Amino acid sequence: MKKKTTIYDIARELNITVSTVSRALNGFSTISDATKKAVAETAERLNYSPNKLASSLKSGRTNTIGVIVPSTEVHFFASVIHSIEHVLKNNGYNILLYQSNESLENEINGVKTLLEAQVDGIIASISLETNDVSHFQEIINQNKPLVLFDRTHADLKAPSVTLDDFKAGYMATKHLIDKGYRKIGFVTTHHQIQIFNDRFKGYQAALKDHDLEYEDKRVIFGGLSIKDGRYGAAKLLRLEDVPDAIIAGDDFTALGVIKKLKETNNIPPEIGVMGFSNETFSAFITPNLSTIDQKSNKMGTESAHMFLKMINGKVTYNKTEHIVLEPLLVERQSTGKKD
Amino acid sequence: MKKKTTIYDIARELNITVSTVSRALNGFSTISDATKKAVAETAERLNYSPNKLASSLKSGRTNTIGVIVPSTEVHFFASVIHSIEHVLKNNGYNILLYQSNESLENEINGVKTLLEAQVDGIIASISLETNDVSHFQEIINQNKPLVLFDRTHADLKAPSVTLDDFKAGYMATKHLIDKGYRKIGFVTTHHQIQIFNDRFKGYQAALKDHDLEYEDKRVIFGGLSIKDGRYGAAKLLRLEDVPDAIIAGDDFTALGVIKKLKETNNIPPEIGVMGFSNETFSAFITPNLSTIDQKSNKMGTESAHMFLKMINGKVTYNKTEHIVLEPLLVERQSTGKKD
DNA sequence: ATGAAAGCGCTAACAC
DNA sequence: GTGTTAGCGCTTTCAT
Numbered sequence: 001m002k003k004k005t006t007i008y009d010i011a012r013e014l015n016i017t018v019s020t021v022s023r024a025l026n027g028f029s030t031i032s033d034a035t036k037k038a039v040a041e042t043a044e045r046l047n048y049s050p051n052k053l054a055s056s057l058k059s060g061r062t063n064t065i066g067v068i069v070p071s072t073e074v075h076f077f078a079s080v081i082h083s084i085e086h087v088l089k090n091n092g093y094n095i096l097l098y099q100s101n102e103s104l105e106n107e108i109n110g111v112k113t114l115l116e117a118q119v120d121g122i123i124a125s126i127s128l129e130t131n132d133v134s135h136f137q138e139i140i141n142q143n144k145p146l147v148l149f150d151r152t153h154a155d156l157k158a159p160s161v162t163l164d165d166f167k168a169g170y171m172a173t174k175h176l177i178d179k180g181y182r183k184i185g186f187v188t189t190h191h192q193i194q195i196f197n198d199r200f201k202g203y204q205a206a207l208k209d210h211d212l213e214y215e216d217k218r219v220i221f222g223g224l225s226i227k228d229g230r231y232g233a234a235k236l237l238r239l240e241d242v243p244d245a246i247i248a249g250d251d252f253t254a255l256g257v258i259k260k261l262k263e264t265n266n267i268p269p270e271i272g273v274m275g276f277s278n279e280t281f282s283a284f285i286t287p288n289l290s291t292i293d294q295k296s297n298k299m300g301t302e303s304a305h306m307f308l309k310m311i312n313g314k315v316t317y318n319k320t321e322h323i324v325l326e327p328l329l330v331e332r333q334s335t336g337k338k339d
Numbered sequence: 340m341k342k343k344t345t346i347y348d349i350a351r352e353l354n355i356t357v358s359t360v361s362r363a364l365n366g367f368s369t370i371s372d373a374t375k376k377a378v379a380e381t382a383e384r385l386n387y388s389p390n391k392l393a394s395s396l397k398s399g400r401t402n403t404i405g406v407i408v409p410s411t412e413v414h415f416f417a418s419v420i421h422s423i424e425h426v427l428k429n430n431g432y433n434i435l436l437y438q439s440n441e442s443l444e445n446e447i448n449g450v451k452t453l454l455e456a457q458v459d460g461i462i463a464s465i466s467l468e469t470n471d472v473s474h475f476q477e478i479i480n481q482n483k484p485l486v487l488f489d490r491t492h493a494d495l496k497a498p499s500v501t502l503d504d505f506k507a508g509y510m511a512t513k514h515l516i517d518k519g520y521r522k523i524g525f526v527t528t529h530h531q532i533q534i535f536n537d538r539f540k541g542y543q544a545a546l547k548d549h550d551l552e553y554e555d556k557r558v559i560f561g562g563l564s565i566k567d568g569r570y571g572a573a574k575l576l577r578l579e580d581v582p583d584a585i586i587a588g589d590d591f592t593a594l595g596v597i598k599k600l601k602e603t604n605n606i607p608p609e610i611g612v613m614g615f616s617n618e619t620f621s622a623f624i625t626p627n628l629s630t631i632d633q634k635s636n637k638m639g640t641e642s643a644h645m646f647l648k649m650i651n652g653k654v655t656y657n658k659t660e661h662i663v664l665e666p667l668l669v670e671r672q673s674t675g676k677k678d
Numbered sequence: 679a680t681g682a683a684a685g686c687g688c689t690a691a692c693a694c
Numbered sequence: 695g696t697g698t699t700a701g702c703g704c705t706t707t708c709a710t
Contacts, residue, residue, distance in 0.1 A: 004687095
């Protein structure tokens with residue numbers, strides 16, 4: 001393996017010094033065009049490739065940003081990453097990816113690893129397991145940009161990009177009410193993560209605003225999955241006063257609800273069903289599913305721009321900013337009650 | 340912002356030299372336990388965090404690997420990335436992510452960027468636009484590991500992990516034949532990328548092996564999308580001798596085929612439908628879709644292990660290795676013809 | 679068991 | 695317009 005060429009090789013070749021080469025390569029105006037041209041040609045000829053490590057060590061900036069997400073297997077996160085990478089690449093940044101897999105230990109390790117790699121900042125969505133957020137605090141202590149998206153934490157005073165989940169819950173509920181449903185059940189999960197709580201509160205508020213009774217027994221707290229959806233629906237169907245609509249904590253759970261309803265011949269929109277997050281499949285199942293879109297791409301681009309604003313000092317930890325995106329109601333067959 | 344602590348700070352604090360600190364931190368056996376303990380404590384107390392940039396500059400290894408994929412929006416790639424990251428993280432590597440967005444120009448830039456970032460190697464799946472692969476050659480010239488997955492190129496002599504796409508095409512076709520279908524159409528795309536070609540050849544071979552006539556007019560070459568699926572199905576339905584089954588180039592296209600068939604009252608499995616890639620939604624649509632699973636997770640872990648083998652010199656460019664995964668037939672309702 | 683010192687490749691303050 | 699030189703933080707050879 002041949003030795004890699006450095007600016008020293010170029011300098012030697014041209015009988016000039018490395019500083020001239022460095023300046024020429026970086027387009028300094030103090031360098032003559034002739035020299036620039038010679039340097040560029042020689043660099044090309046020697047197949048020179050800059051070592052960003054060295055320049056980063058010197059400058060203290062790596063132009064690399066860490067992104068921590070629970071898992072890229074979840075389409076929502078993969079989609080956010082897609083947008084973040086797209087925007088930041090166009091601004092000269094590379095993306096170091098780290099998955100927490102919903103584990104606090106992994107997440108702690110991720111922050112540590114990324115900081116050791118000298119990333120210029122971190123964009124993260126915290127794991128379900130994360131109750132203590134002190135590991136993120138270290139990023140702030142180093143005065144490096146930290147942007148949170150979707151899953152935030154009250155103890156963490158950092159800029160964020162989230163969805164208005166209260167509104168999302170309210171919207172879903174109101175939509176069902178508008179469609180003529182009156183006895184609305186909810187299959188969801190209990191969690192320290194803000195979003196589930198907010199959606200639930202939105203649900204309660206919408207009921208109240210429309211003079212509908214909130215009933216504890218219509219709310220099933222469990223996990224979020226197809227299986228949990230089936231289970232929740234089954235439980236609601238056994239009530240004396242069976243709900244005429246069910247909101248599920250996410251689209252997978254909604255899918256489970258639909259399956260159970262179809263099996264028991266309560267085919268939606270006979271009983272209305274709403275999900276959250278607008279997964280790819282939701283448009284394609286039968287009946288296709290009304291849901292609340294999470295705006296993953298928007299969330300990604302906004303997160304990236306927030307990071308850039310912090311880099312430019314337009315947003316700081318003292319002058320922070322929280323972007324709250326409007327949820328988007330996607331109306332499909334599963335809530336199409338004819339009244 | 341306070342200055343970051345370095346090993347010099349620790350050395351000064353303890354009245355020892357940086358070399359001792361460095362060795363202590365790296366667990367050299369020549370350093371006394373007492374010194375190690377003192378160093379560890381002082382590091383902790385001063386909130387020391389190693390600068391990997393500096394050590395990488397010295398050692399020439401970054402423990403970072405570049406991953407280039409068309410797009411994380413496509414679940415297959417997000418899933419492969421998930422597995423790659425998981426395996427390599429556990430082996431001390433970080434992942435630098437780069438999306439080509441199916442653009443050759445982006446891909447060229449990606450390789451360049453990653454090499455400048457001094458990655459220890461690259462795992463990639465090439466873009467649809469990539470006809471010339473010389474940019475990847477540079478990785479090989481630097482004698483750094485390059486592993487290709489799923490989408491490879493004949494001109495690129497590098498280890499790879501792919502699916503047996505000939506077999507996948509054969510398998511899909513044979514499955515339909517076994518189910519009693521005889522006039523099998525194919526809605527696919529023309530492309531320099533090997534996989535589409537291979538699937539098509541598998542389709543032809545299966546027909547031949549079962550004494551079924553191959554008919555040009557039953558094959559529709561277009562794009563791959565829901566829309567293309569509808570279009571392809573419509574075209575096949577207009578044939579004098581309408582096919583009794585349709586294979587689509589991917590699951591999205593298959594979905595389009597199904598939609599068109601349902602609209603025209605040729606509801607599958609009346610006319611059988613097969614897809615490729617087992618997208619999340621394929622299990623949930625009605626009728627749910629028989630398809631060929633791409634083993635994304637297996638592909639990711641195998642790619643990661645291949646990379647590690649190259650790092651360890653067990654696989655080299657002269658002694659290369661190609662892993663070909665067995666496709667997996669996922670049988671569902673869309674091919675359930677009762678004979 | 680520890681120290682001294684060179685050097686990884688690049689940048690920039692300071693000269694001329 | 696270009697050269698000199700120190701230094702970013704760490705590793706490692708050679709000495710002791």
